[in-house]
Amino acid sequence: MKNDLMNTSLSIKNVYYSYDDQLVLRNINLDIQKGEFVSLIGPSGSGKSTLLNIISGLELPESGKITIDGQEVSTLGKTSHMHQQDTLLPWRNALDNAILGLEINGFSKDKSKKIAIKLFREFGLFESLYKMPWQMSGGMKQRIAFLRNMLLSNEILLLDEPFGSVDAITRTSLRKWLKNILVDYPRTVLLVTHDIDEAILLSSKIFVMGDKDFGIIKEISTSNIIEKNGDIIFNESYLLIRRQILELLKLGKGSN
Amino acid sequence: MNLFRDWLPAFILFLFGFFLWEISVKIFDVPDWLLPAPSQIIVELLNSFMLLLMHSQVTVKEIFFGLTISLILAFSLSIAISWSSIINKAVFPFVITSLIIPIFTLAPLIVVWFGTGIASKIVVVVLFTFFPVVITTVNGLKSSDKVMVDMFKTLGANKFQIYLKLYIPGALPQIFSGIKVASVLAVIGAVIGEWIGSSAGLGWLIKLSGPQFKTERVFASIFALSVIAIALYLFTILLEKFILKRYPKN
Numbered sequence: 001m002k003n004d005l006m007n008t009s010l011s012i013k014n015v016y017y018s019y020d021d022q023l024v025l026r027n028i029n030l031d032i033q034k035g036e037f038v039s040l041i042g043p044s045g046s047g048k049s050t051l052l053n054i055i056s057g058l059e060l061p062e063s064g065k066i067t068i069d070g071q072e073v074s075t076l077g078k079t080s081h082m083h084q085q086d087t088l089l090p091w092r093n094a095l096d097n098a099i100l101g102l103e104i105n106g107f108s109k110d111k112s113k114k115i116a117i118k119l120f121r122e123f124g125l126f127e128s129l130y131k132m133p134w135q136m137s138g139g140m141k142q143r144i145a146f147l148r149n150m151l152l153s154n155e156i157l158l159l160d161e162p163f164g165s166v167d168a169i170t171r172t173s174l175r176k177w178l179k180n181i182l183v184d185y186p187r188t189v190l191l192v193t194h195d196i197d198e199a200i201l202l203s204s205k206i207f208v209m210g211d212k213d214f215g216i217i218k219e220i221s222t223s224n225i226i227e228k229n230g231d232i233i234f235n236e237s238y239l240l241i242r243r244q245i246l247e248l249l250k251l252g253k254g255s256n
Numbered sequence: 257m258n259l260f261r262d263w264l265p266a267f268i269l270f271l272f273g274f275f276l277w278e279i280s281v282k283i284f285d286v287p288d289w290l291l292p293a294p295s296q297i298i299v300e301l302l303n304s305f306m307l308l309l310m311h312s313q314v315t316v317k318e319i320f321f322g323l324t325i326s327l328i329l330a331f332s333l334s335i336a337i338s339w340s341s342i343i344n345k346a347v348f349p350f351v352i353t354s355l356i357i358p359i360f361t362l363a364p365l366i367v368v369w370f371g372t373g374i375a376s377k378i379v380v381v382v383l384f385t386f387f388p389v390v391i392t393t394v395n396g397l398k399s400s401d402k403v404m405v406d407m408f409k410t411l412g413a414n415k416f417q418i419y420l421k422l423y424i425p426g427a428l429p430q431i432f433s434g435i436k437v438a439s440v441l442a443v444i445g446a447v448i449g450e451w452i453g454s455s456a457g458l459g460w461l462i463k464l465s466g467p468q469f470k471t472e473r474v475f476a477s478i479f480a481l482s483v484i485a486i487a488l489y490l491f492t493i494l495l496e497k498f499i500l501k502r503y504p505k506n
Contacts, residue, residue: 056410058410077409077412085401085403089422089425090505091425091504104421105412148411
C-alpha cells in the first residue's frame, strides 16, 4: 500500500464539479501510477474534458483533491495539456510554435531552439522545422503541438482527443508514433477519447465514465492484447474487453 | 502588371469623366465661378502650387499629430477595456454611444476651449478617429479562440504574455480595419477643425475661397486634400500588408 502511494503520480479524490448549477462531475476518484498510460472513455457530455481542465488547473473543482506526486495542484503549467483543436499560432513556423512553452517559461529563444531542434530530429519531424501551419496537414500540426508539450518537462501529459480531427489512416500512424516516442520519453499520460480501439491500443488501463449521474463506472486493465509492434491482436480477450466497454457505456448512458 | 490591370478601368473612367466635364462646361458655357473646367483647375493647381503646398503642410501636420495621439490613446484604452471587465463595463458603453454623437457639433466648443491654433484641430482629429479604432481594436482583442487562450494558460503563460503573443497579433486585422477608417476620418476631422476656426490649412483655404468665388481654388484644394487622404490610406494599406504578412491570421 505504501509502495503504491509512492508510485502514484496523479491522484484524484472525491472530485465534484458543477456548471451553472448543473452537476457535471460526481465523486470522481482515480489514481495513475508513474509512467502509466491511462485512457478515459465515456459518452459525450460525461465531463471527460472538464476533468482534464480541472487537472490542468483551467477549472477549479467544487470539492475534492488533486495531487501530483503527493503535492496538491493549485497552479497552471504543472501538467502538459494537449487539445483536439489545432492550437498552432498561424504566424509562427513549426519551430517557433514548438518553443512557445519554453519561451513562456523564461528560456531564451536561442536556447529553446537548440533544445527543440534536437527533439524535432528525434521525433522524425526535422523536415517540418520551418513550415508554417498552413503548409502542414492536420496530423503534422498535432505532432508539432505534441512536441511543444513534450518540450516542457512536465511529468503528467493530458491528451484531450488529440487525434479526433484527423482521418483514420493518419490516426493509426499517429498512435504508433506516439507509442514509440513514449518509450524513449516516458510520461504519465491521461488520454480522453471516444475511440475504444484507441483506448485499448494505447493504454494499460481504461477508466469508463458514465453520464454525470454515474461518474467513473469501472477500471479495466488491457494487458495481453497488444503485440510488441503496437498493433492490436484481435483475439478473444480483446473482443471481450471491447464488448465490456460498450456495455458499460450503454449502462452509463442509462439506456439499459 | 496586376496593379496596372486592376486600376486601368477606373483610370479610364476617371479620364472619361474629366473629358465629359470639360466638354460640358465649354458647350453649356458654364461660368467659372459656378463650375470651372478641369483644365482651369489644373492651371490653378500649377499657379497656386506653393500656396497649396504651404496649406497642405499645415493640414498634414494636424492629421499626423491628431492621428498619432488618437492611435496611442485608442490602443491604450482598448487594452484596458479588454484587460479588465470592470473597465469594460464602465467605459465601453460610453465608447459605443459616443459614435452617435455628431462630433461636428462639438467643434465650436473645442475651439473655445483649445483656441484657434493647432491644438484644437488635433483634438478634433482625435475625436473623429479615436472611437472607431477603440471599437475595432477591442473586438479584435476579444476575438481569440478560448481553446488558444486555454493552451497559453496550460503552458503557464501570464496575462501579459497572452496579450503579447496571442491577443495583439491575433487582433491585427481588426486593428488595421480601424486604422484604415481612422485615416480617412482624420482628413475630414482636420478640415472641419479648420472650418470652425483657424488661419491656415486646406480647410481654411476652401472656406476662404468659396465666398470669394475662387471656385477653381476650392477644387484645387479639394484635389490636394484627396491626394493627402489617398496617400495616407495607401500608406496604411502598405503597412497592413507588411505587418499581416508576418502575422497572418490563417
